[in-house]
Amino acid sequence: MFYLPISNLFLMKFKAIVADIDGTITCEKRELHLEAVKKIRTLKLPFVLATGNILCYARTASRLIGLEGAVIAENGGAVAVRFDLQGTYEESMEECEKAYSFLSQYFNLTKLDPHYRKTEIALRRDFDLEKARSLLKTLNLDVEMVDTKYAIHIKSKKVNKGVGLKxxxxxxxxxxxxxxxxxxxxxxxxxxxxxxxxxAVGNGDEIIKEAADYVTEATYGDGAIEAIEFLEEKGWI
Structure with missing residues (x-):
């Protein structure tokens, strides 16, 4: 499905691609989609990985694919531009920890990768998210809870993948x-x-499909291949 107005079709030439990892360039069981990796390796423009996972995970995936190490991690809280440079982190953990301590009074929460996360808290998806969100509204904290289908993240409202991309x-x-x-x-x-x-790849959430300019028919890594081929056919990359 393609939603961009026809008047804009001849105005675009993009300089880079940024892609989520899990659910986008992976298979359904979360392994890297090898055909998608092969397709990415044919590109002549920068390809950036963006994930809710930790920075070292993003950098490892970038290395395995054969990229230059430009990544966005922790839902925009951590970014790195090359393998040989240190990552930079947003100062947003203090309020996340306050939210976690408060919610721990009501739920048995399990942190994921606590020794590696610097800007947010990721939790196992085994508690009532909507109830937790309602409870969190009683506090004066500038945080939100986001479900990425792989973890539930307590993160600053000021931090997201859009901020990280900018x-x-x-x-x-x-x-x-x-x-x-x-x-x-x-x-x-x-x-x-x-x-x-x-x-948006075909397996995407309805909210991301609504935000997309184009939705692929194919899912997971096959959808990423379709996305790149669509861009190539249009002459936009």
Whole structure:
């Protein structure tokens, strides 16, 4: 499905692609989709990975695919532009910890990767999220809870993949609008909003499909391949 007005079709030439990892360039069981990896390796423009996972995970995936190490991690809270440079982190953990301590009075919460996360808290998806969100509204904290289908994240409302993309694009000498964004989940919406063009893979959440300019018929890594081939056919990359 393609939603962009015809009047804009001849105005685009993008300089980079940013893509979510899990559910977007993976198989259904979360392994890297090898055909998608092969397709990504044929590209002549920068390909950035954006994930809710930790920075070292994003950098490892970037290395395995054969990319240059430009990544957005922790839902925009951590970014790195190359393998040989340190990542940068948002200062947003204090309020997340307050929210976690409060919610721990009501739920048996399990943190994921607590020794590696620097800007947010990720939790196992084994508690009532809507009840937790309602309880959190009673506090005066600038945080939110986001379900990425792999974990529930307590994160600052000021931090998201769109913020991370703007920051990383500037580090790369680009603008966020120079990027095509590919994703599958609610935490990709802000990335779509700031990018020049957003593509949702077929297995994506309804919210990301609504935010997309194009939705692939194929799912998971096959959808990412379809997305790239669509861009190539249009001459936009």
């Amino acid at each position: 920051k990383l694009a500037n580090m790369m000498g680009l603008k966020a609008r120079d990027f095509v964004a590919i994703g599958d989940s609610a935490n990709d919406v802000e990335m779509f909003e700031v990018s020049g063009f957003g593509i």
